[in-house]
Amino acid sequence: MKYQIKKLLKSILGQKNLETLLDRRKLRILRSNFNEDYLLYKKHSTVFGKSSFEKKESEVTLLYHSIEKGLLYNPIRHRFAKEKIVKLINFLDDNDVKQNYSRSQIQSAITSLINYYEIHKSLNVDVSDFFKENIYRELKEKSLQQLESTKNHTRGTYFLFSENNFELFSNSRCSVRNFTGELISQEMIQKVIDLSNNAPSVCNRQPVSVYLVQNRKLIEQVFDIQGGLKGYTRDLNQVLIVTGNRNYFYSIGERNQLYIDGGIYLMNLLYALHFYKIAACPAHWGMPVSADKQMRQLIGLPESHQIICLIAIGIPTESFKTTLSFRKSYKENLIIVN
Ligand SMILES: Cc1cc2nc3c(=O)[nH]c(=O)nc-3n(C[C@H](O)[C@H](O)[C@H](O)COP(=O)(O)O)c2cc1C
Incomplete structure (x- = not known):
């Protein structure tokens, strides 16, 4: 017809x-x-309001993640993230949040605050003007976890399972932010990309290109625009930029497909890096178009190539910490439809 x-x-x-x-x-x-x-x-989204519990949970996660990241520094910066601590304490007093204390992300927030308080106490640094002892005690009562907000690794232990079965392999990958500054060879990076290219994509269209940036000045400029790796770029000498090419998509229904194919590729790339014992930290590209335009100029990206994510890569330092980044259980996100 x-x-x-x-x-x-x-x-x-x-x-x-x-x-x-x-x-x-x-x-x-x-x-x-x-x-x-x-x-x-x-x-x-939470752009215009934080009314639902999910929005509050997302905000709580954002805040405690910053605290976990601050706790990675050795030594820590005394009294860091003061405003975020105050905000997080207030969020934990919200009625919606109170009813969900047992959820993994709320518990992680409580753990990060407890760790923050205890580390400052052990260093004899007074935080009582914004984080009172009675709040700490209340948090201790609400805490169901006995965890630290950071995980300690050595280079050897970190890669122990990088060639093991998938469960051990997947559980052992973390975002590493401490690099020695040594360069990964071009041959090794070619191997990584060949392995990542196994990623499935819609109709096998393979719309992803990966840019390798290894010019210090460019790396500094890129992270000045991106802003998400502040304090971790000193010994960072190589960055991958994962992009999706709009030319490969043909229907209106596929308008967001490049982020799906790009996201699948990104995960495969993170695993390929881990398999080849290269430390990596993805760095988001949840950026406005003004930043896209700046990056196009800086890196020489064609307009059709959309940045999906940046990845800081390198050899990890002999010992380092990563954030706990505690995960939800299936009970929190498996929805059975009958
Ligand atoms: C798309 C994406 C963007 C990210 N952006 C950043 C970033 O800008 N800065 C940062 O330090 N970590 C970033 N991360 C790392 C996350 O914080 C990390 O993946 C999360 O906390 C889970 O921890 P894990 O990777 O150690 O398992 C990003 C991760 C992803 C997947």
């Missing part, structure tokens, strides 16, 4: 006019689809 209508229209309008008409229709649909994405993001 569709084909017959098209044939009829072609005979009336001619091929060229028909194509123009169809393109106009596609444009309308594309606009309305992006508009719907826009409305849903506006309504459900």
Whole structure:
């Protein structure tokens, strides 16, 4: 039927006019689809409000993650993240949050605050002006975990399971932020990319390109724009930039497919790096288009290449810490539909 209508229209309008008409229709649909994405993001993300429990949980996670990252420093910066501590303590007093104390991310927040308090106490650094002892005691009562907010590794123990069965392998990968500054050879990076290229993609279209940046000045400039690895870039001499190429997508329904294929590729790349004993830390590219434009200029990325994520890579230092980044249990995110 569709084909017959098209044939009829072609005979009336001619091929060229028909194509123009169809393109106009596609444009309308594309606009309305992006508009719907826009409305849903506006309504459900935390950009314009933090009213639901999920939004609060996401905010709590963001805050405790910063504290975990601050605890990685050796020595720690005294009284770091004061405002975030105050905010987190307030969030934990929220009624929605109070009803969900047993959830993994709320417990992780409690653990990070307890660790923060105890480390300062052991260093004889007073934090009582923003983190009172009675709050600490209350948190201790609410804590169901006996964990530290950071994990200690040596280079040897970190890569112990990098060639092991998938469960051990996957559980042993972490985001490492401490590098020696030694360069990974081009041959090794080629091997990593070949292995990562096993990643599945829609119709095997393989839209991902990976840029390797190993110019110190460029790396500094990139992280000045990105901002998510502050304090960790001193001995960072190589960065991978994972990009998805828009030219590979042909339908309006695929408007976000490059992030899906890019995300799958990113995970495979992180695993390939771990397999070859290269330490890595992904660094988000959840950035506005103004940053995309800056990066295009800086790295020489074509407009069609969308950055998915940056990855800091290198040889890890002899010993280092990583964040606990405690994960949800399936009880918190497996939804059975009958
Ligand atoms: C897409 C993405 C973006 C990330 N961006 C950053 C970043 O900008 N800075 C940073 O220190 N860590 C970043 N991370 C690392 C996360 O903090 C880390 O993956 C998370 O806490 C889980 O810990 P793990 O990787 O050690 O298991 C990012 C991770 C992903 C997957």
